Amino acid sequence: MSGFDENPFKEPSINDPFADPSIRRAVASTPVNRGLEDYNPFADQGSQGTAQVRGASNPPIYGGLNSTQQPATLPTSNQEAPPPAYARTPQQNVNTALGNPISPPLEQRPELESKAMTEEEMRSSAYRPMRNWPPLPETCCFQPCFYQDIEVEIQSNFQNTVRQLYRLWMFHGCVLLLNVIGGFALLLKNGEFSTFGLGILYLILFTPFSFLCWFRPAYKAFKNDSSFNYMVFFFVFFFQLIVTAIQSIGIPGAGTCGIISAIRVFDNTPSGIFVGLLLLFVAFCFGAAAGGDLLLLTKIHRMYRSSTASVSKAQQEFTTTFFGNQHVQNMAANTVRAQMANTANQHRY
Numbered sequence: 001m002s003g004f005d006e007n008p009f010k011e012p013s014i015n016d017p018f019a020d021p022s023i024r025r026a027v028a029s030t031p032v033n034r035g036l037e038d039y040n041p042f043a044d045q046g047s048q049g050t051a052q053v054r055g056a057s058n059p060p061i062y063g064g065l066n067s068t069q070q071p072a073t074l075p076t077s078n079q080e081a082p083p084p085a086y087a088r089t090p091q092q093n094v095n096t097a098l099g100n101p102i103s104p105p106l107e108q109r110p111e112l113e114s115k116a117m118t119e120e121e122m123r124s125s126a127y128r129p130m131r132n133w134p135p136l137p138e139t140c141c142f143q144p145c146f147y148q149d150i151e152v153e154i155q156s157n158f159q160n161t162v163r164q165l166y167r168l169w170m171f172h173g174c175v176l177l178l179n180v181i182g183g184f185a186l187l188l189k190n191g192e193f194s195t196f197g198l199g200i201l202y203l204i205l206f207t208p209f210s211f212l213c214w215f216r217p218a219y220k221a222f223k224n225d226s227s228f229n230y231m232v233f234f235f236v237f238f239f240q241l242i243v244t245a246i247q248s249i250g251i252p253g254a255g256t257c258g259i260i261s262a263i264r265v266f267d268n269t270p271s272g273i274f275v276g277l278l279l280l281f282v283a284f285c286f287g288a289a290a291g292g293d294l295l296l297l298t299k300i301h302r303m304y305r306s307s308t309a310s311v312s313k314a315q316q317e318f319t320t321t322f323f324g325n326q327h328v329q330n331m332a333a334n335t336v337r338a339q340m341a342n343t344a345n346q347h348r349y
Helices: 021-029 090-097 106-124 159-190 194-224 227-249 259-265 270-305 311-324 326-348
Strands: none
Touching: 159 194, 159 259, 159 270, 194 227, 227 259, 227 270, 227 311, 259 270
16 A cells, blocks of 8 residues: 555646655755845844744834833933023113113123112112212201212213203302402492492302202203203293393493493503403303303203103193192192181081
8 A cells, every 4th residue: 555645636746856755854954035024123133033023912122122111302402591681781771872882891891780770779769868969068057958969860861961050050159259259349449339239149149049940950850851840940041041141241230240340440540450350350251151051051952852841741740749749738628628617607607
């Protein structure tokens, strides 16, 4: 039976070269080359033959066999954070507005910034330091009445104008003092006491009243941008200009040493020439003061026109200030109570 095939129904193996048992053993012992479909690039090269199929039950291991599972992260940037935005100082705002981008040196910046912050705090705060004007000694029986600091309370673009106005007020006081000296010279020359007496009265009255009536309103107008103080300054300073111009003329009996008084004194004597020249110098000073008044009046009026001040704002400020005054409120309340009491008494009788 060994000469017959095990399966008589299969195809005959005649002319089949692979039917030889030796050839089959050789083919079985040769490793079979894997195709591209069986290649796993994520598996270890040494374990290509034993690579396992990755799935839900056997997830892939990232970074090799010895690494741990970590989520992917982006590398941090080495770029530094931008510096904080600092507030601009008032001086820097002024330089920017004037088109001056040049910044101060580094060693001066802390000092300038601290000074600018101090000025802003002083302007915005309701607190005011001790009064420092007029500058009187501590042993004096009178004390200063106002606090005045142009560099702190006035904006930088108005400080020059306020200083000029302050110097003009001091010049008016010096001219009134020269007028007293000229009146005293007239008293010695001709025995005229009226010019000397009225000159002393003008010096005592006009010097403080000019400070209160036109310099302080101008100071407050530039300090607070107050329309009401602008109106007060223009009204009083215009009359100051007219009075100074009349004083330079030197009308006899008016109490001032002007051109007419100087002409009347001139004679051929040395004393007459000296007194006449002195009175002419006083008249020239009155004229120079009137010219300064005119120049500053036009300059401040031009600055007023370019600002936000107006007559309507002046009326609103006056109404708010007048009716907000505690003394005015008390007087109004007392008046209303008195009227109510009179009405009640009339109905009673």
